[in-house]
Amino acid sequence: xxxxxxxxxxxxxxxxxxxxxxxxxxxxxxxxxxxxxxxxxxxxxxxxxxxxxxxxxxxxxxxxxxxxxxxxxxxxxxxxxxxxxxxxxxxxxxxxxxxxxxxxxxxxxxxxxxxxxxxxxxxxxxxxxxxxxxxxxxxxxxxxxxxxxxxxxxxxxxxxxxxxxxxxxxxxxxxxxxxxxxxxxxxxxxxxxxxxxxxxxxxxxxxxxxxxxxxxxxxxxxxxxxxxxxxxxxxxxxxxxxxxxxxxxxxxxxxxxxxxxxxxxxxxxxxxxxxxxxxxxxxxxxxxxxxxxxxxxxxxxxxxxxxxxxxxxxxxxxxxxxxxxxxxxxxxxxxxx
Numbered sequence: 656x657x658x659x660x661x662x663x664x665x666x667x668x669x670x671x672x673x674x675x676x677x678x679x680x681x682x683x684x685x686x687x688x689x690x691x692x693x694x695x696x697x698x699x700x701x702x703x704x705x706x707x708x709x710x711x712x713x714x715x716x717x718x719x720x721x722x723x724x725x726x727x728x729x730x731x732x733x734x735x736x737x738x739x740x741x742x743x744x745x746x747x748x749x750x751x752x753x754x755x756x757x758x759x760x761x762x763x764x765x766x767x768x769x770x771x772x773x774x775x776x777x778x779x780x781x782x783x784x785x786x787x788x789x790x791x792x793x794x795x796x797x798x799x800x801x802x803x804x805x806x807x808x809x810x811x812x813x814x815x816x817x818x819x820x821x822x823x824x825x826x827x828x829x830x831x832x833x834x835x836x837x838x839x840x841x842x843x844x845x846x847x848x849x850x851x852x853x854x855x856x857x858x859x860x861x862x863x864x865x866x867x868x869x870x871x872x873x874x875x876x877x878x879x880x881x882x883x884x885x886x887x888x889x890x891x892x893x894x895x896x897x898x899x900x901x902x903x904x905x906x907x908x909x910x911x912x913x914x915x916x917x918x919x920x921x922x923x924x925x926x927x928x929x930x931x932x933x934x935x936x937x938x939x940x941x942x943x944x945x946x947x948x949x950x951x952x953x954x955x956x957x958x959x960x961x962x963x964x965x966x967x968x969x970x971x972x973x974x975x976x977x978x979x980x981x982x983x984x985x986x987x988x989x990x991x992x
Contacts (some may be wrong), residue, residue: 669757948963
């Protein structure tokens, strides 16, 4: 690492990933201060920005450089953001201010940090980026995960990538550096399956796969800790989009996105395709089932919320025609020869 900068900001949406990135950054920033005497942690639920700035302006004592840390920056009042931005207009040459935030960060603070310091993006990756991120972390691990173990670990973690470091650490401690780890060696350390993305649930319902839909539901409500009404809202939005497109006469994905108020045509295309596949009667039936489940969740019955949603998801997944599996047609064709 080059000479320490006046300010660093670690930001992301997963507290565990932010914490891991922050630990690595602090190790680099304080590398020339093995005693730790130059580090001052002023983290609190409501940081005193006046005290933070005073600490930044105070010359280091018994160390070459002072490092002032604020964890969990949170939502600062606008006035406090302005004070930080004003400080960063002319930061102390002998202090590194290290900020960590989970969630949104004011744009003007981001701009000020980038002008004189560095922003570490610890956001949870998605899509291909998630796979690349996971592969890179496994390559850095002290043990060697084979391809099957890496795939199993990625599937198990789902959206909870913050758990990766703990699992890798436990596996490494058990088997020792350089050990080769397969699925058999990995399984005892996995624990509960991680959360998953809401669209895993709706996609499974759309393709008529009740089993996969129930697995996604349990992961959302288990590790994902989503309240039943939150999951129901996801299902309502999903089928409401189809209901709005049903009979609207849209002829393109762009028109569908405009009608639904979406910036991207991708979810609009999925809703348009599924609406055409299901038809008016099935969409109406789905909305009726969601309405009945909403009443049940709000106290009409004493049935647990998870059970109400299990029944709903199973019914929704069976409403439309099941999509044929690519290999199924080939097997039927082969059997007919």
